[in-house]
Amino acid sequence: MKKPESHVDHLSASTICIDRFTILQATSTLREALAEMTVLENTASLLVMQDREILGVLSVEAAIAYLCAGRLSELDAGILPAALHQRLEERLSDIPLGKAVCIEPATGLAEMLQLAHKQVGEWLLVVDPQSRQPIGQVLYNTLFLSAAGLALDDNALIHP
């Protein structure tokens, strides 16, 4: 079999990132963030900015975990506590956000995988090298497909 040139060698953050993410300001409330999340289609994370600086990432999962934190026994009892209302009005700058792991567009697949491996549960945010402004994000799905494709690619191994 002829060994074709592997496309994986040329994969970098700029080629696999997507630019569809939502930016919310740190002054926004959790209620606003959650409302935004319910209408978002293609991503489940929100990027929180403060004065053009990236403050962090808020995911649906993290938001719900925060919302329910410490209230599990009450939730089990079937009561939606009034405290939830209070939490919904908290500002994003006051609640714990996920760390945004920033990479540059030229970052290769191996490095991205290494970062993903070290940073459990975070997104890889692609930022402009000069302005440090977000230009896209790399989803784990993308990384996974790349890695899985590579692992299962016969031509990448020693085949005649």
Add this chain to the structure above:
Amino acid sequence: MILSRLKTKVHSLFRPVPTWLRTDAKADLSAALTVAILGIPQAMAFAAIAGLPPVTGLYTSIVSAIVAALLGSSRHLITGPSNVTCMMIFSITAQLAKRYGISPLEIALLISLLSGFMQALMGLLRLGSIVKYISNSVIMGFTTGAGILIALNQLDAFLGLPASKSDSSHVLQEFWQNLRSLGSINPAGLAIAAFCMVLVITIKKLKPRLPGALIALSMASLVVLLLGLNNEAAGWLRIPVIGERSHIAGSLALWHFPQLLLQPDWLLYRDVGFSAFSVAVIGLIQSASIAKSLAGQSGQRLDFNREFVGQGVANMVGAFFQCFPAAGSFNRSAVCMQSGAKTRMAAILAAVFTALFLLWLGPLTNYIPEPAFAGLLMATAFFMIDRGRFMKMWRTSPHSRVVLAGTLAATLLLSMENAVFLGVLLSVLALLKVTGKPYLTQLIQRYDGSFEEIPFGHAADDRIVLVNLEGYFYFASVDDLDYELMQCITEETKILILRMKRLRAFGSSAMLMLEHFHDLLLKKNIRLMVCGIENDLRRTMTVSGLRQKLGEENIFYADNRLFQSTELALLRARKLLDNEKLGDHKPTLLEKIKGSIGNIGKAKNVPALNAGRLMSKRFLRFGQEHQIREVLWLLGEWVQSGKAGIRPVIYLQDTNGCMAGMVSLWEIIKDLGAHPDFLEAKTADARMMAEWFRYNQDKSIMRLVEYEAHCVSPESGLPEQLAALARNKGRSVPVLDKNRRMRGTVEAKVLLAELLRQLPDKENSE
């Protein structure tokens, strides 16, 4: 200690006497009397079949029955003379007695001793399961043959002809001679015999619980005595009676040391040895099948090994009391149970009644006319030849016909002791023929994902050919199979998938065939994939090196979900073909991902609160037996299909279909980079990364499974779902039914929308 164990054993066999007297004695006594009345004439008749004095049949009904009841396993089995073994004994002793000039009874006693020893030995060696290797066709052919032989053998007595047994060695020759002597028929004898036969058959069919044989023999004896047909004065109508040939005294002079033990004849021993083995096996099969049939009705659990020992010791002991080889009797055993017998004491009491009969009324049996006995035996032969069952088996299959006809012919034409073994040989040959070729079909996947099975070689030409192999896969069955498989290859074929889920008995020949088949396909530039590989086959493939040769990426392992591995193999095959077709114009990963993510639907507000209504049924389930590599494939296809969501999770299920944990995308990524060099590498090209990623991918998926997922039931309300979601750190919540089978998942986003809908607006809350 030994005494204590013996006491325990005896207690386990018998109930304490006071308990038995109080609860079971009445039923056992009644059943025993019925069995004795039925059995006495039968015992004498069967002794006649064996060519032995009728009184030996009674002795066998007494001694062997008691010993077998004491040591055997069944509560209802009545041991004693049986038609088939008696016919075998006649077949053996008739020839040997003439050849060696020894009394047939002495030879029968030797057979009893030897066959009993073999039976006991088989029981002690725990060979109770040996009976299952003799098919119903063999038993039916043999029993039918024995029935015909009994009928032919009794024809001269039935017709009142002069005895012809001394003039020929085979029953068919005797039959021919009887036909030539038809002019000498004794009409009185024929009438008595026919009367007995018809009466026994009629009673058995109309009133099966009545002792038909006893009634028939009593009436026949009475008629002969009243008409004086047993006297010389009757002239050519004279009918001989039993007492003339072998006088039955009213005593129990049973003890008799077998003379062949005192004066051994080794040549005779050698000739008898093989025959004794046949008698032993047939006796055991008969006893075991009857006991099994009765146990099925009574609910008793049988120990066949103990039954073997019981039968063996009964025959060994019987040899010293003038008893010929005994076996279980279906008629008497069935009557025993139907008469309400509760314990094995019924069999013992029936033997005691037979002994009492012999003592008090034994001399009366001397007046039984011989044609009446012949009529009784003709009725026995009539019932042995079960035409309905015979025809049913005959129609079953060609193989059954061969075994049935072969065994029947061997029984009639060869010696009976060899007929069974010939029948077993024919069964084995038939089995080898049936299993000598695996069953080949082709599978085609429909649009809805299900599979259609079509005859081999009848599928339309396609690039992917899916062949289903079923049956046995040993040396005989794989001969030329590789060339046969090539018949389904067309010019269009690029990949051939062998589904090997139902294959059995594979060995080195099968592996060699597959290897050769793989080479044949390679020459045609066709890829071979195998799926449905179970653990045993996986081991054999590993040891033979075939696994390495085929390449792990072309092997898909069986799962408890039907067609799971077949679907995976097809996915893989299609993927490979797509890659070939697209060549250099492959869509970029970015395009694929964007396309897939674009398909994810908007979360909708769901009015209902319980998990059953909120859950999504779009989730992936997988078995536990797979490798990481297979999950990679499935997850990859799932993600690319656009149906997987942002964070796909595969839920694993155990062999009962219950949830057994989950594998998340994150765990897969983590595992892919688990190679020791990976995290430290500054640069990595595709080749290096592929090797790293393959480092763990043939390991079991179970190493990546997370078990801590919190689940909810379909009835769970919103708060419970939220709590589970929070405990799962925001990942989706599996919804399980009461049997822990997955019904769906509640996704974080859906729950979030519902939560916001439930909470009052900001303005209202203020």
